[in-house]
Amino acid sequence: MTPTASSPLDVLDLDIRRTGETTAEIAFTLVPELIYFDGHFPGQPILPGVSQAHLAVLLAERVWGGWPSSATISRLKFRRVLAPGDVVVLELRHYPSTGGLSFVFKLNGSPASQGDVGDLA
Numbered sequence: 001m002t003p004t005a006s007s008p009l010d011v012l013d014l015d016i017r018r019t020g021e022t023t024a025e026i027a028f029t030l031v032p033e034l035i036y037f038d039g040h041f042p043g044q045p046i047l048p049g050v051s052q053a054h055l056a057v058l059l060a061e062r063v064w065g066g067w068p069s070s071a072t073i074s075r076l077k078f079r080r081v082l083a084p085g086d087v088v089v090l091e092l093r094h095y096p097s098t099g100g101l102s103f104v105f106k107l108n109g110s111p112a113s114q115g116d117v118g119d120l121a
Contacts, residue, residue: 007058008034008035008036008054008055008058009055009058009059009062011031011033011034011035012028012029012031012034013028013029014026014027014028014059014062015027015028016059016062016063018063022093022094022095022096023091023092023093023094024059024060024063024091024092024094025089025090025091025092026059026063026089026090026092027087027088027089027090028087028088028090029085029086029087029088030047030082030083030084030085030086030087030088031084031085032045032084032085034047034084036048036051036054036055037084044083045083045084046081046082046083047081047082047083049076049078049113049115050073052082052103052105052113052115053073053076053103053115053117055090056090056092056101056103056105056115056117057101057117059090059092060092060094060101060103063092063094064094066099067099068099068100068101068117068118069098069099069100069118069119070099070117070118070119071117071118072117072118072119073115073116073117074115074116075114075115075116076113076114076115077111077113077114077115078112078113079110079111079112079113080107080110080112080113081112082105082107082112082113086107087107088105088106088107088112089105089106089109090103090104090105090106091103091104091106095118095119095120098118098119098120098121099118099119100116100117100118100119100120100121101116101117101118102114102115102116102120103115103116103117
């Protein structure tokens with residue numbers, strides 16, 4: 001029997017709300033146990049940008065059952081640092097015709113970061 005690999009999502013209490021055929025909102029608290037905080041940075045942990053994109057992809061797979069068309073990340077914008085204890089709402093938009101994904105992490109209703117994964121056009 002092969003052991004099942006754990007997912008970074010396993011430590012998160014996710015409130016997934018599919019808001020349309022191609023849109024979803026997912027609310028959760030960034031818990032200190034989230035693996036992405038390891039080593040980033042001791043004494044003052046933050047959620048790295050590439051980890052935010054990875055979380056968006058993992059959550060899109062959970063909502064729609066598939067991955068983006070490519071690992072290309074574009075139009076990344078970071079406005080606020082995300083840290084343990086932050087309550088975030090992740091807005092996702094899936095583009096079925098191209099396999100692309102757009103994401104926005106929000107803190108208190110304001111964008112903290114956003115970007116695209118895969119091809120949107």
